[in-house]
Structures are given as C-alpha cells and as structure tokens.
Amino acid sequence: MEALPTRLYTPEQVRELDRRAIEDHGIPGERLMEQAGRAAYRLLRRRWPDARRVTVLCGGGNNGGDGYVIARLAASTGLDVRVAAVSDPERLSGAAADAMGRCRELVALEPWDARALDDADVVVDALLGTGLDREVAGEYAEAIEAANARAVGRLAVDVPSGISATTGACLGVAFRADVTPTFIGLKQGLFTGAAPDYTGTVRYDDLDVPPAVFGDMPPAAWRVDAGAVAGWLAPRSPASHKGHFGHVLVIGGDYGFGGAVRLAAEAAARTGAGLVSVATRKRHIAPLLAACPEVMAHSVDSATALEPLLGRASVVAIGPGLGQSDWGRGMLAAAGGFDGPLVADADALNLLAAEGPVANPRRVITPHPGEAARLLRRDTAEVQRDRFAALDELLSRFGGAALLKGAGTLIGAGDQRWLCTAGNSGMASGGMGDVLTGVVAGLLAQGLGVGEAAAMAAAVHGGAADRAAVRTGRRALLARDVIDALSGGLPE
Structure with a gap:
C-alpha cells in the first residue's frame, strides 16, 4: 500500500482508468483483480495478525470478485474461511467468475445467512463496490447490518458497501469498516459527507498500472492537507516589511x-x-x-x-x-x-x-x-x-x-x-x-x-x-x- 495521492476521481473516471489499463495497455482484468485481492489480503494480515477465522461477504460484479480472491488467499494460508454469497455466484462473468471458480476449489460457497458471521475474527465486505447509486435493500442491507453488529474486525474492499463513491452519502445503511483499501484511482466520495464515519483508515494501491493510464484525465478534485500546500506561499524576503x-x-x-x-x-x-x-x-x-x-x-x-x-x-x-x-x-x-x-x-x-x-x-x-x-x-x-x-x-x-x-x-x-x-x-x-x-x-x-x-x-x-x-x-x-x-x- 502507498501514500495517498492528491488526485481524486469519480467512480466513472475510475472505470475509464480500468478500461484504459485493460484495453489500451494490455493488462488482463484477471491480473488487476488478483493484485487488488492480494493487496487487500496483505493489509488484512497486517491489521489483524492474530486472526484465524475470516468471513467474506461477496456480492456480484468485480467487488465480489475481489472478495473471492481474498477468500482463496486466506484459505491457502491456513485460515478458517467462510464465504457468504449474497448474490448468486453463477451469474458472475469475466474476471469475477474466474476468481469465484478458483476460490470454490478451496472454500465452500454458502448462500447468505447471518450464521456465517459466527466466531469470525474479521469480516470482509466485498458486496457492492463503487457503482452503487440507490439505497441498499434486501439481503445486502441485512448482511451489512449483521456485520456492523458484531464485535469483529471489518475490512471494506474499495469502498464500504452503502457509501456512494461519488458523493460520500450513506445510502440507507453502510458497512462500518476499520480499514478500506482502494485501488487504481482514489475515489472522491471516500473523504466527505458520511463516508469518514464508515471508511476507517483509507489505504491506496495503484496495482502497478503504468502512469500513462492516467494520461490526460484531469482529476475531479485535488486532495489537500497541510503537507500538500506547504509550498503555496513564496518565502519571505529578508528585506520585507x-x-x-x-x-x-x-x-x-x-x-x-x-x-x-x-x-x-x-x-x-x-x-x-x-x-x-x-x-x-x-x-x-x-x-x-x-x-x-x-x-x-x-x-x-x-x-x-x-x-x-x-x-x-x-x-x-x-x-x-x-x-x-x-x-x-x-x-x-x-x-x-x-x-x-x-x-x-x-x-x-x-x-x-x-x-x-x-x-x-x-x-x-x-x-x-x-x-x-x-x-x-x-x-x-x-x-x-x-x-x-x-x-x-x-x-x-x-x-x-x-x-x-x-x-x-x-x-x-x-x-x-x-x-x-x-x-x-x-x-x-x-x-x-x-x-x-x-x-x-x-x-x-x-x-x-x-x-x-x-x-x-x-x-x-x-x-x-x-x-x-x-x-x-x-x-x-x-x-x-x-x-x-x-x-x-x-x-x-
């Protein structure tokens, strides 16, 4: 994981960065997903080194695919892993379907049930990702509320489910993470509105995409803190008054x-x-x-x-x-x-x-x-x-x-x-x-x-x-x- 960059993007811009990496620079989507899952899993192990039981909540799309990578890696290193699929895994396609298939070789996939959280040390949220634009409902809301109610470590993949990566608003209910690893482009919604109550510590990994991917895309906003603005005022002349x-x-x-x-x-x-x-x-x-x-x-x-x-x-x-x-x-x-x-x-x-x-x-x-x-x-x-x-x-x-x-x-x-x-x-x-x-x-x-x-x-x-x-x-x-x-x- 790297220092947080100063460039902030909308989810639509990050999807375009993904497209550029895959189509213009020949980076397979499977490789990006594998790297994202590995980065998130390394963070999980550093944050909770004594954890032995991990529950991964997987939705559809690429966010769910990241979760299947994390679950597979956790199982391959000897952890007790449960995967609760809130979305039908058979409906996945592309890189996410491939990640699910490889995970299923090591871990049994269960349909969502609150008992999947029993005895967990860490819960991973890989439910909804950055494309969310409406209030969370149904089993997704049930899974988020159940995870929030448990005294466990919580890691959200890319963005806490239920938080708009565009605005930072909480869309009904949101996963309350201790740490949120996010990838390729830093999403603007992670840092404003309700989001800071849910993200915990935000960590960033560019997944080794080449700088040319960012090319001529202007950020939606610039992130500033005290260090970022240190050079904005010119030094004072010794002769000033x-x-x-x-x-x-x-x-x-x-x-x-x-x-x-x-x-x-x-x-x-x-x-x-x-x-x-x-x-x-x-x-x-x-x-x-x-x-x-x-x-x-x-x-x-x-x-x-x-x-x-x-x-x-x-x-x-x-x-x-x-x-x-x-x-x-x-x-x-x-x-x-x-x-x-x-x-x-x-x-x-x-x-x-x-x-x-x-x-x-x-x-x-x-x-x-x-x-x-x-x-x-x-x-x-x-x-x-x-x-x-x-x-x-x-x-x-x-x-x-x-x-x-x-x-x-x-x-x-x-x-x-x-x-x-x-x-x-x-x-x-x-x-x-x-x-x-x-x-x-x-x-x-x-x-x-x-x-x-x-x-x-x-x-x-x-x-x-x-x-x-x-x-x-x-x-x-x-x-x-x-x-x-x-x-x-x-x-x-």
Whole structure:
C-alpha cells in the first residue's frame, strides 16, 4: 500500500482508468483483480495478525470478485474461511467468475445467512463496490447490518458497501469498516459527507498500472492537507516589511459576540497578515486589546464610521459575531462596496441568504452545511446528500470561491475543486469557523487568489487542529488552541 495521492476521481473516471489499463495497455482484468485481492489480503494480515477465522461477504460484479480472491488467499494460508454469497455466484462473468471458480476449489460457497458471521475474527465486505447509486435493500442491507453488529474486525474492499463513491452519502445503511483499501484511482466520495464515519483508515494501491493510464484525465478534485500546500506561499524576503503582507479588516462582534471577532483577528495575524484591524462595538475594544495587543481595534457604530477603515484595508473579513440586527446589516451593506478580496462567514452568510444571491468574483464564502442550505434555499440533509453538487451550486450563484465546511471540507473556485482531509472531530466546537475566516483573510492579504487562499486555509486550519489535538485531546480542543498551533504549519 502507498501514500495517498492528491488526485481524486469519480467512480466513472475510475472505470475509464480500468478500461484504459485493460484495453489500451494490455493488462488482463484477471491480473488487476488478483493484485487488488492480494493487496487487500496483505493489509488484512497486517491489521489483524492474530486472526484465524475470516468471513467474506461477496456480492456480484468485480467487488465480489475481489472478495473471492481474498477468500482463496486466506484459505491457502491456513485460515478458517467462510464465504457468504449474497448474490448468486453463477451469474458472475469475466474476471469475477474466474476468481469465484478458483476460490470454490478451496472454500465452500454458502448462500447468505447471518450464521456465517459466527466466531469470525474479521469480516470482509466485498458486496457492492463503487457503482452503487440507490439505497441498499434486501439481503445486502441485512448482511451489512449483521456485520456492523458484531464485535469483529471489518475490512471494506474499495469502498464500504452503502457509501456512494461519488458523493460520500450513506445510502440507507453502510458497512462500518476499520480499514478500506482502494485501488487504481482514489475515489472522491471516500473523504466527505458520511463516508469518514464508515471508511476507517483509507489505504491506496495503484496495482502497478503504468502512469500513462492516467494520461490526460484531469482529476475531479485535488486532495489537500497541510503537507500538500506547504509550498503555496513564496518565502519571505529578508528585506520585507509589514506593508508587503496586507492589511486585514475584520468586521463583527455585535453585543455579546466579541470573542468571535477576536478569534478571527488573531488568526489573521498569526497566519501572517502584515496588519490587522477590527471594527466592532465599543464595549469589546478593551478585552480585545488585552487579549491580542497586535491588532488595531476601532469602535464603529455606523456604516459611515466604517468607510475610512475600508479605505485602508486590502482584505475584509466580515461575519464573526456580526449578528443580524440593523448594525450588522449596515456593516454588511457598507462592506459590499469594498473592491478588494472579501471573506464572508457566519451571520454575513445568513444576511446574504435573506437578500438572495449576488455574485462577487473577489469573495470567499465559508458556509457550514446549515448556512449552505439557507444560501441555496434547501434543507441541510439535501446539501449533505451531495456536497459536491451543493458546492457547484454555491459557486454558480455567488461566484468567487466557496468553502463548504464539514467532514471532508470542499473548496471550489472557477473550475478548480479541492477536498481537505486534514482536521478532526475536536473541531466540532464554537469558534472554529471564526479562526478559519481569519486564516483565509490572512492568506488573501499575502497575495493568494480566492481559490488558493480558501483551499490552503482549510488545510492549514485542519493541520493546526490535528497538532493541537495531540496535546489537548479531541474532546478538550478549543479554537484558541488551533490559533496557537498555526505557527507550526506555515511556511517561513
């Protein structure tokens, strides 16, 4: 198994890669299936070296064929193997039929029955594969639910059955794996939506297909983490000064919400913005300066008072603690005339949703799924069912760049798409989005375009959260811990 690549593909693209390998490069399908089964079996043995009893759940198609290879290899090395066929093995064709026939020489094939799971140490899911596009039902659903209910090791071949390899949605019920080996092309749906709850650790093997197979096929998205974006900012010149790195103006912090604007401002400064100013309510000035003396804080009670600050800023971030009162509405209206890069989050997004879409090519919006649902006039569940489609619609309506937060954060600008695999469940707490807003603004101030700034911000923010969680634990992780950890993940 190899390090995870950065190129992500749709299932349709991966099927085309398979076709190219077989038809254009003369690699027999049987060989690819054998290699996939061997790679999965090696992973099984490394993950569960003491396992003695393995049950393989086999469906139809090539995913079932991979399962028959795994079962044959397990039996040939002396393990006690049971194969439960949820699809009639006699209906298989091609490489899958060949794999089934070779397996049957060593292992008796049983029709699906829950007793096949009795005494198993490891259950292998080779049921449905990447082509699933409807809810799981019948014996497939029964087998998945029965496997999930057992205290066993669980390995899913290529994608957990019941997870859409396109969207990451759970289609009714899904196999909950500890580890998922995937092959040839890394499927985009493995890393977003519900999928991270089901994949366990994702491992990758290209099955030794030649690089020419990937040829001129552009990926559907690029996977980013803190390591992938390390070179996106140019090194700082020894002769540089603060004027070279932009001036961020953070607008927000209505009564009772001063903490949000402070987090965003401090994150922008920690990310490397040359100057950071804050426009907020008067009562928040003293505590903000006590906590973060590096920022310049201004009491702003009207849109008129905001205008001079907008004139000095190179980047505006609006939304953290903004509220939806007349004050917040006035601040957003005034910021709407700013002609530089702008980051909109939190209540700025809720106010935009109420007003209706107005495209701005210089703006980054950073909604969580609930905010995205309001912007698109949909419900949150619909957004989560197809996060890629929701991202595309956000870009179509609002322009600029969109960063759809959540497990497997998605970022888009123009025809570029990124998926961030950094971050952890400890980020499900207040203030994390305010920190992200500040990081985006800080990167925009240093000259990145809206798409690159949003994608790098997601990766840097998630990477900082991962480092911080090592110290605090996920449950105790706070937004300010992430700010403190930013310094370990930014280029010099």
